[in-house]
Amino acid sequence: MALVSAHAVASVAPLNTVATPAISLERPADLAQREALLDLAFGRAARLAKTSERLREGRKPADGLAFAAHGADGRVIGTLRLWHVAAGPGRPALLLGPLAIHPWFRDRGLGKAMMTTAINEAARLGHGAILLVGDAPYYARFGFDVALTEGLWLPGAFERSRFLGLELKAGALSGARGLVSPTGAPVEAPSLTDLIARESDAGALKRSA
Numbered sequence: 001m002a003l004v005s006a007h008a009v010a011s012v013a014p015l016n017t018v019a020t021p022a023i024s025l026e027r028p029a030d031l032a033q034r035e036a037l038l039d040l041a042f043g044r045a046a047r048l049a050k051t052s053e054r055l056r057e058g059r060k061p062a063d064g065l066a067f068a069a070h071g072a073d074g075r076v077i078g079t080l081r082l083w084h085v086a087a088g089p090g091r092p093a094l095l096l097g098p099l100a101i102h103p104w105f106r107d108r109g110l111g112k113a114m115m116t117t118a119i120n121e122a123a124r125l126g127h128g129a130i131l132l133v134g135d136a137p138y139y140a141r142f143g144f145d146v147a148l149t150e151g152l153w154l155p156g157a158f159e160r161s162r163f164l165g166l167e168l169k170a171g172a173l174s175g176a177r178g179l180v181s182p183t184g185a186p187v188e189a190p191s192l193t194d195l196i197a198r199e200s201d202a203g204a205l206k207r208s209a
């Protein structure tokens, strides 16, 4: 896929009715709209209760592997991230998800374009394997297979038929056994100075309102 800017990773094939959404690396300005899109797609309580979330909470996504798609008006209409995990002891892998496309933009190939971009970028960056929990009929088209996760467990309830793997390097999940655990860099907690500054900014705004 064509690179369209330093941050843009891919552009989607022309759609019938809307301008072509661009897929790019996620930017800080995307974060609030990404959260809203995920709430819309999954429901906030349901998505935060997922076992996969236990592998993501408090961690940063893998470098260069958090993607957003923007509509013609610049709003976030698609999101996909990958996260560092260990697929059992000493076996680095990525966890893919969540993937969400805004309901108005579904069934036009954007999900496929985001998946293809993410998989290609992960391979280009030298990663060996991707895990995910999701609908096998959708993810099978990208090569994800339940057989590759047979020896692995997740830290909570999950349906084994939805726990899938993809090897980017041959044999990367061969013999993988054990608990999948998070290995991504922790999100830095704000310092006390930052918290005090935010508090006094909020107070000043209230006083001036």
Ligand SMILES: CC(C)(COP(=O)(O)OP(=O)(O)OC[C@H]1O[C@@H](n2cnc3c(N)ncnc32)[C@H](O)[C@@H]1OP(=O)(O)O)[C@@H](O)C(=O)NCCC(=O)NCCS
Pocket (backbone or CB within 6 Å): 041, 042, 099, 100, 101, 102, 105, 106, 107, 108, 109, 110, 111, 112, 113, 133, 134, 135, 137, 138
């Ligand atoms: C799943 C999702 C990301 C697909 O995005 P999309 O842009 O509509 O997908 P694409 O246009 O690339 O592909 C559409 C195809 O996938 C199929 N598809 C969509 N969701 C599917 C699912 N859950 N299971 C099986 N197939 C599915 C469509 O029927 C269509 O099939 P076709 O190509 O044979 O016509 C999107 O529907 C979405 O955000 N859903 C809500 C959140 C979600 O379920 N995320 C995935 C977690 S498992």
